[in-house]
Amino acid sequence: xxxSVDSITDLSDNTSxxxxxxxxxxxxxxxxxxxxxKKKTLSLNPITxxxxxxxxxxxxxxxxxxxxxxxxxxxxxxxxxxxQLRDExxxxxxxxxxxxxxxxxxxxxxxxxxxxxxxxLIPRELYTAFLSTASMEGPGQLDTxxxxxxxxxxxxxxxxxxxxxxxxEVARHAESSWGPDGREIPxxxxxxxxxxxxxGPNILQKEKPGEKDAGAVxxxxxxxxILVLQRLIEHSQALFMVSPERQRDVLRRLFQxxxxxxxxxxxxx
Numbered sequence: 001x002x003x004s005v006d007s008i009t010d011l012s013d014n015t016s017x018x019x020x021x022x023x024x025x026x027x028x029x030x031x032x033x034x035x036x037x038k039k040k041t042l043s044l045n046p047i048t049x050x051x052x053x054x055x056x057x058x059x060x061x062x063x064x065x066x067x068x069x070x071x072x073x074x075x076x077x078x079x080x081x082x083x084q085l086r087d088e089x090x091x092x093x094x095x096x097x098x099x100x101x102x103x104x105x106x107x108x109x110x111x112x113x114x115x116x117x118x119x120x121l122i123p124r125e126l127y128t129a130f131l132s133t134a135s136m137e138g139p140g141q142l143d144t145x146x147x148x149x150x151x152x153x154x155x156x157x158x159x160x161x162x163x164x165x166x167x168x169e170v171a172r173h174a175e176s177s178w179g180p181d182g183r184e185i186p187x188x189x190x191x192x193x194x195x196x197x198x199x200g201p202n203i204l205q206k207e208k209p210g211e212k213d214a215g216a217v218x219x220x221x222x223x224x225x226i227l228v229l230q231r232l233i234e235h236s237q238a239l240f241m242v243s244p245e246r247q248r249d250v251l252r253r254l255f256q257x258x259x260x261x262x263x264x265x266x267x268x269x
Contacts (some may be wrong), residue, residue, distance in 0.1 A: 001103045035100050036199050050155040054089045058110040058165040062106060066103035067173040073198050077108035085109050114202040116162075121160050125178045126151060130204060133231070134224035146239050160203070164236035167195045170232065196229035205228060 066072050082105050089109075097106055108251070112148045114121060122130055126148060133144050149157065174194075176187040203223045206217065232239065242250075255262050 008158045021150050021183045022178050050158045052113075052155075052159065053263065054113055055093075055110065055159055056162060057095065058106050058113075059162060061097040061101065061106045062103060062110075063097055063166065063169060066102075066107065066188075067170060068186055068188060070186055070189055071104060072164075072170070072190055073111065073195070074108050074190075077102065077104040082108045082112065086112065111198070111202060114199070118208075120205040121156055121163070122152070123156065124205065124207075127204055130228055131221060131224040134227045142235055142239065145228075145235075149239055160232075161236070161240050163199075164232055164240075167192075167199065167233050168236050170235055192233050193226070194232050196226045196233060200229040201224040 010161065062072065069075075077261075081102065085095065085101075087107060106197050112236045130145075130149055133148070136144060149160075152160065170188065170190050174187050174189060175189045177185045179185050201217070201222075206221070251262065252264075
């Protein structure tokens, strides 16, 4: 599911089928009852929310059933059950994650998916640029991170946005709280720092898994990866918000180059 898409109007039928398997399009376009005889272009474009189903469903499951689970993402899981879930998603099955699924299995599945993407969520060519922001401070750091996020392909940007929103929600439940009935609600102990330590190496990768020196990350890089992901989680809402001024600049440019897009946006609004 690590394929990034801008337009697939010129792709071959085989590639289109691959995109369907990756489930990055509208659900109705994945309906197996569609007429196989008709050649229809999938409506993937930067306006469509492009998040692999496996990521969204894992996040939804943990948000519904695992926010109070102590040590989530750190406690061990069943390798057999995780592999079974992974195989079902790989086969394109409509996998149902309900309250009967182990939260730790789903958490492990999400980590594995992000770790094993052919191109990580933050593409390798931007690895050094993102890490360079670790030495910055204040508004300049956030401005630079936002400009770098604008460079991500649509699929990567949408998926990272969904993941950061999810991690922020997990961190909000890190500390114990008290319910209206006076009972203590245990925290999951997963602070932003803990989450950044676990997910950082899966999202920011210098080398491909399995390549020589893939696991040899310097101490400085490791510290920078954690700090950068901390900032992304802490400011996820603001970083993905485009200012009115910048939006107007983009719309002016689009009006000159792609007036049909402007028309589509206005009709949606």
